[in-house]
Amino acid sequence: MKHVFLLLMCTCTFFAFGQSKSFKISGKTFSETDNLPLESATVYLERVEDSTLLTYTISDKNGDFILEGKTYDKKLNLLISYVGYKILKREIVLNKEEIALGKLNMAIDNNALDEVIIKSTPPIRVKKDTLEFNVKSFKTKKDASVEDLLKQLPGVEVDTDGRIKVNGKEVNQILVNGKPFFGNDPTITTKNLTKDIIEKVQITDTKSKEDAFVGKESDGENKTINLTIKKENNKGVFGRLAAGGGTDKRYEFAGMFNYFNNDKRISVLSGGNNINSPGFSFGEIRKMFGGGNNIAVYGNGNFVVDGRSFGGGQGITTSRTSGLNYADKIGEETDVSGSYFYSGSESENESSTQRENILPDRRYFTDSNSSSSNSTDSHRTNTEFEFKIDSTLYINVRPSFNFSKSKNILSSDEASRDMDQVLINESKRSSYVENTAKNFSNDFSITKRFGNKGSFLRLFFNNQNNMTETDDFLDSEANIYGTTPNNIIRKQFTDGENQSSDVSTGITYRQPIMGKELSLDFNYRYNRNKQKNIRNTFDFDDTEQDYNAFNKDLSTNFKYIDDNSIYGIELSYRKDKLFANFEADYVDRTLENQDFLRPELNIKRGFNNVQLSSRIRYRFSPKASFGIGYRMRNTVPSLSQLQSFEDVSDPLNTVVGNPNLKVGNSHNINVNFNAFDFTKGTGFYGFLRSDFRNNQVVRKSTIDDNLIRKTTYENVNGNYNLNGYITYSKKVKIDSLKTVSFNIGFGPGLNRSVNFNNDVKYASIRKSITPSVMVTFSWKDVLEFYPRYRMAFTRNTFSINNFEKQEFTSHTLDLNLATFLPKHFEWQNNISFNYNPNIADGFQKSAWFWNATLGYSFLKDKAMLTLKAYDILNQNTNASRIATENYIQDSQSTVLQQYFMLSFSWKFNSLGSKGEVRERGFHRF
Structure with a gap:
C-alpha cells in the first residue's frame, strides 16, 4: 500500500511541473520626501483579471524586496503599501524571467487621518508588534474553516492535531474580536468558524490583559491570534450536531450551539463517547469521530482532560461533557464572561509490568499486575469581570469554583525475586477510595496608568481554598521471606481531610527613566500557604466487626x-x-x-x-x-x-x-x-x-536482603540538563493549486543526574538524539499527503562500574493521505508504524496502526455521513519500556480495540450570507 501512495504522489508532482512560467521581480522602496528606505513595506502581486493575490513579501531594512513565483499570466499588478503613505501601483509585463524595477518612491498620504476608501487593501500589514492579514487576499475553497485559512498565511503552521505555530512559536490563545470564544481549546474556534465571516487575522505576542492595558512587554515565547469578525456577520447562530454508533457497542455523540449578537455571545455544548475521546472536539471526521486521539503506541501521546487520561494507552474510558459559555458587554466600561463545564467519566484498565531493579552489587526482579476501575464527576465554573473605568484605570476580577467526586477500585499483586529467581517477598492489595474535592479561587487586580510614557501602578490580591475529603478502605497482605520472615496483614479504614489556603498580594510600580525606552519596576509580593492534613486510620476489630481501633502509626494530624x-x-x-x-x-x-x-x-x-x-x-x-x-x-x-x-x-x-x-x-x-x-x-x-x-x-x-526499602532525602550537586531542537522547512509553490513542503528536524539532549542506589552515590549520563523528517504534498481540492518519520536514540552510562551501559532505539513512521474526489467525498487514511527492538520478550515490539474514514457530504455540504474504521489491522498496543539508572521496566495495559462506526453530522450557520460546510485536512488518531 505504501508503494501505491508513493506512486500517486510522484505522478501528481510530475504533471504539476512545467505548467506555468517562473518570474523574479526585485526593487527598492523609498520615501519620496526624505529619500530614506522604507522597511517593512508590504509588496504584493495581483492578477489583472480578478485581483487575486499571487504572492507577497516585506521589504528589508534597506528597502529591498524580491518577489518570486510561477504563473500563467502575461501581466500582473504590483502594489506597495506602507502606513502613512499612498499605495503605489504598477502594471508589470512578464516578458522576461527576471525584472529589476530599481528605486520606487512612495508619496506621503496627506489624507491618511481622514476617512477615505482604499480600493486595494494590502494582504499583510506590520504594525509595531502586530502582524495583520487581510482575509480577502487569501484564496481558499469556498467552504473553508479558519483552520484552512491559517494554513495559507505566511509563517503559520497547523499540525495534524490542530496545534498552531507562528514563526516557530506556539499559539496558546485564540480570540474572536478580542475575547475568548469558548474556553481554552483553540480547535473549537478554528474548526467551527468559517473564513467567510472573518475580516482580519491579527497575530501578536501573548500578554496578560493587565500588561496589554499598560503596554508592558511580553516574553515573546507564545503568540496570540485575534480574529476580527465583520460587523454584518456578528449576529446569528451557528453550530453542529452529530451522532454515531459502531461495532463492539462503540458510540459517540456531540452537539454545539452558538448565538452571536455583537458583544453578546452564548455557546452551549454537550458530548459523550466510549472511544477514549474528550467528547466535545469538533473536527468533523478527524476529531468528532477520531476515536482514541493520539493513540499511544509505546506510551507516547496520551493526554489528560480534567485529570482523566485519554488515548490508547490507559484503559477504556467512557466520558460525557457539557458546558455553557456566556460573554457580554455592559455599557461602555464593563465586560463580563462566564462558563460552566461538567465532565464525567468511567475508566477500566488492567496492566502488567516487569521490572529489573539495578543495585550496585546485585539485581532483583519485580513482576506486578493491577486492575482498576475509576469514575469521576466534576463541575467547574469560571467568571471574569473587566471594568475599564476610563483610559487610565482598569479593574479585573476572576472568581472560579470547582467541585468533583470520584470513586476508585484497585486490586494489585506484586512479587520480587533475586537473581536466582528465588521469591523474596510478595504482596496483595485491594482498595476502595472515595474522594470529594472543592476548590474556590479569586484573582483581583487594579491597574492605574500615569501620563503617556508608560508609568503605572498595579495592586493585586489572589486567594485559593481547597478541601479534599477521603474515605479509604484497604485490605492488604505482605509476605516477607528469607532470613527474617514476616507476614503483615492490614484491614483498615482511613478518614482523611486535606485543607489548603493560599493568599497572595502585591504591588508593582513602573517609573519611566528615558521616556518609554527605559523603565524601572519596583515589585513587592507577599505569599502565605497554609495546609492542614488529617488522616485518621482505624484497624478492623474482629470482635466488634467494625473499624474502631485507632492506628496512630498510620495516622497524621x-x-x-x-x-x-x-x-x-x-x-x-x-x-x-x-x-x-x-x-x-x-x-x-x-x-x-x-x-x-x-x-x-x-x-x-x-x-x-x-x-x-x-x-x-x-x-x-x-x-x-x-x-x-x-x-x-x-x-x-x-x-x-x-x-x-x-x-x-x-x-x-x-x-x-x-x-x-x-x-x-x-x-x-x-x-x-x-x-x-x-x-x-x-x-x-x-x-x-x-x-x-x-x-x-x-x-x-x-x-536490605529481604528487599525492604527505607527511603529518605538528600541534597546533591552537579545535576544538569541540556536539550535543543533545530528545524528547517521549505515550501515550494508549484502553481496556484499545488504545493510541496519539507520539514527536517533534529533534537539532541544531554542529561546528568546524581542519585543514590542502595546508599551508594553515583552519577548517570543520558544522551539522546531525535531526528525527524516530514514531507507534505497538497493539491487543492484533490489530494493531501503527509508522510513523517521520527527516530529516537538514547544511551545511558553510569559512574558505577558494574552498571551496564544502556542503549534504546525507537522508530515511528506516519503516512497520512486524504483525497477529495469524486466531488462531495472525502477519504482519509492515517497509518502509523512503531518499532522498538529493545522491548522485552513477551511484549509486542512493533505494530502497524491504520485508521480510515470515508465521508460523504450532502444538503449543500451542510450534512455529512461518515464511515470510520479504527485499527483496521487490529494491532493497537501500548507496550512501553522505561529505562532509568535504577531500573528497566516493560509494561503493557488495556487498549482500545478495533471497531467500525457509522455517523451523521449536520451543521448550521446564519452568520453572514454563507454557512459552514465541510472541512478538510488531517487529524492524527
Missing part, C-alpha cells in the same frame, strides 16, 4: 505554613528592534510544621535567598529574531521531604523526611533563533535550553 515575602526590582529597555531586561528578587521565607500527634517532630526553618533573571531579544527584521535569557531560581524542600515523620503505610517501603535539607537552586539559560522568508518559503527555527542544579533534593533508599 499536622499543619504546614509557607510564609514568604519577595522584594524585587526590574530594569527594562526597549527601542526599535531591541528588548532587554534584568530582574533581581530577594526572598524572605519561613517554613513551619506543627504535628499535633507527634509534637516532638515540630519544625520551623527560615530561608533567605536571591533570585535573578534577564533576557534579551533582538529582531533583525520581520523575518528573523534572536533571543537569549538567564534565570536563577530557588527550590524549597516540600513538607514531606522536611518532616522526620516515618511513613509506614507501605510495609515494603518506609519513608522518612530529612529536616536538615538545604534550599536548592537552578541556573537556566535559553537561546533561540528563528528566521522565516515569506518570499522563498523557507523557515529555520532552533533553540537550546540548559538547566544546572545545585542542592537538588533526591530520594535516598537503602534495600
Whole structure:
C-alpha cells in the first residue's frame, strides 16, 4: 500500500511541473520626501483579471524586496503599501524571467487621518508588534474553516492535531474580536468558524490583559491570534450536531450551539463517547469521530482532560461533557464572561509490568499486575469581570469554583525475586477510595496608568481554598521471606481531610527613566500557604466487626505554613528592534510544621535567598529574531521531604523526611533563533535550553536482603540538563493549486543526574538524539499527503562500574493521505508504524496502526455521513519500556480495540450570507 501512495504522489508532482512560467521581480522602496528606505513595506502581486493575490513579501531594512513565483499570466499588478503613505501601483509585463524595477518612491498620504476608501487593501500589514492579514487576499475553497485559512498565511503552521505555530512559536490563545470564544481549546474556534465571516487575522505576542492595558512587554515565547469578525456577520447562530454508533457497542455523540449578537455571545455544548475521546472536539471526521486521539503506541501521546487520561494507552474510558459559555458587554466600561463545564467519566484498565531493579552489587526482579476501575464527576465554573473605568484605570476580577467526586477500585499483586529467581517477598492489595474535592479561587487586580510614557501602578490580591475529603478502605497482605520472615496483614479504614489556603498580594510600580525606552519596576509580593492534613486510620476489630481501633502509626494530624515575602526590582529597555531586561528578587521565607500527634517532630526553618533573571531579544527584521535569557531560581524542600515523620503505610517501603535539607537552586539559560522568508518559503527555527542544579533534593533508599526499602532525602550537586531542537522547512509553490513542503528536524539532549542506589552515590549520563523528517504534498481540492518519520536514540552510562551501559532505539513512521474526489467525498487514511527492538520478550515490539474514514457530504455540504474504521489491522498496543539508572521496566495495559462506526453530522450557520460546510485536512488518531 505504501508503494501505491508513493506512486500517486510522484505522478501528481510530475504533471504539476512545467505548467506555468517562473518570474523574479526585485526593487527598492523609498520615501519620496526624505529619500530614506522604507522597511517593512508590504509588496504584493495581483492578477489583472480578478485581483487575486499571487504572492507577497516585506521589504528589508534597506528597502529591498524580491518577489518570486510561477504563473500563467502575461501581466500582473504590483502594489506597495506602507502606513502613512499612498499605495503605489504598477502594471508589470512578464516578458522576461527576471525584472529589476530599481528605486520606487512612495508619496506621503496627506489624507491618511481622514476617512477615505482604499480600493486595494494590502494582504499583510506590520504594525509595531502586530502582524495583520487581510482575509480577502487569501484564496481558499469556498467552504473553508479558519483552520484552512491559517494554513495559507505566511509563517503559520497547523499540525495534524490542530496545534498552531507562528514563526516557530506556539499559539496558546485564540480570540474572536478580542475575547475568548469558548474556553481554552483553540480547535473549537478554528474548526467551527468559517473564513467567510472573518475580516482580519491579527497575530501578536501573548500578554496578560493587565500588561496589554499598560503596554508592558511580553516574553515573546507564545503568540496570540485575534480574529476580527465583520460587523454584518456578528449576529446569528451557528453550530453542529452529530451522532454515531459502531461495532463492539462503540458510540459517540456531540452537539454545539452558538448565538452571536455583537458583544453578546452564548455557546452551549454537550458530548459523550466510549472511544477514549474528550467528547466535545469538533473536527468533523478527524476529531468528532477520531476515536482514541493520539493513540499511544509505546506510551507516547496520551493526554489528560480534567485529570482523566485519554488515548490508547490507559484503559477504556467512557466520558460525557457539557458546558455553557456566556460573554457580554455592559455599557461602555464593563465586560463580563462566564462558563460552566461538567465532565464525567468511567475508566477500566488492567496492566502488567516487569521490572529489573539495578543495585550496585546485585539485581532483583519485580513482576506486578493491577486492575482498576475509576469514575469521576466534576463541575467547574469560571467568571471574569473587566471594568475599564476610563483610559487610565482598569479593574479585573476572576472568581472560579470547582467541585468533583470520584470513586476508585484497585486490586494489585506484586512479587520480587533475586537473581536466582528465588521469591523474596510478595504482596496483595485491594482498595476502595472515595474522594470529594472543592476548590474556590479569586484573582483581583487594579491597574492605574500615569501620563503617556508608560508609568503605572498595579495592586493585586489572589486567594485559593481547597478541601479534599477521603474515605479509604484497604485490605492488604505482605509476605516477607528469607532470613527474617514476616507476614503483615492490614484491614483498615482511613478518614482523611486535606485543607489548603493560599493568599497572595502585591504591588508593582513602573517609573519611566528615558521616556518609554527605559523603565524601572519596583515589585513587592507577599505569599502565605497554609495546609492542614488529617488522616485518621482505624484497624478492623474482629470482635466488634467494625473499624474502631485507632492506628496512630498510620495516622497524621499536622499543619504546614509557607510564609514568604519577595522584594524585587526590574530594569527594562526597549527601542526599535531591541528588548532587554534584568530582574533581581530577594526572598524572605519561613517554613513551619506543627504535628499535633507527634509534637516532638515540630519544625520551623527560615530561608533567605536571591533570585535573578534577564533576557534579551533582538529582531533583525520581520523575518528573523534572536533571543537569549538567564534565570536563577530557588527550590524549597516540600513538607514531606522536611518532616522526620516515618511513613509506614507501605510495609515494603518506609519513608522518612530529612529536616536538615538545604534550599536548592537552578541556573537556566535559553537561546533561540528563528528566521522565516515569506518570499522563498523557507523557515529555520532552533533553540537550546540548559538547566544546572545545585542542592537538588533526591530520594535516598537503602534495600536490605529481604528487599525492604527505607527511603529518605538528600541534597546533591552537579545535576544538569541540556536539550535543543533545530528545524528547517521549505515550501515550494508549484502553481496556484499545488504545493510541496519539507520539514527536517533534529533534537539532541544531554542529561546528568546524581542519585543514590542502595546508599551508594553515583552519577548517570543520558544522551539522546531525535531526528525527524516530514514531507507534505497538497493539491487543492484533490489530494493531501503527509508522510513523517521520527527516530529516537538514547544511551545511558553510569559512574558505577558494574552498571551496564544502556542503549534504546525507537522508530515511528506516519503516512497520512486524504483525497477529495469524486466531488462531495472525502477519504482519509492515517497509518502509523512503531518499532522498538529493545522491548522485552513477551511484549509486542512493533505494530502497524491504520485508521480510515470515508465521508460523504450532502444538503449543500451542510450534512455529512461518515464511515470510520479504527485499527483496521487490529494491532493497537501500548507496550512501553522505561529505562532509568535504577531500573528497566516493560509494561503493557488495556487498549482500545478495533471497531467500525457509522455517523451523521449536520451543521448550521446564519452568520453572514454563507454557512459552514465541510472541512478538510488531517487529524492524527
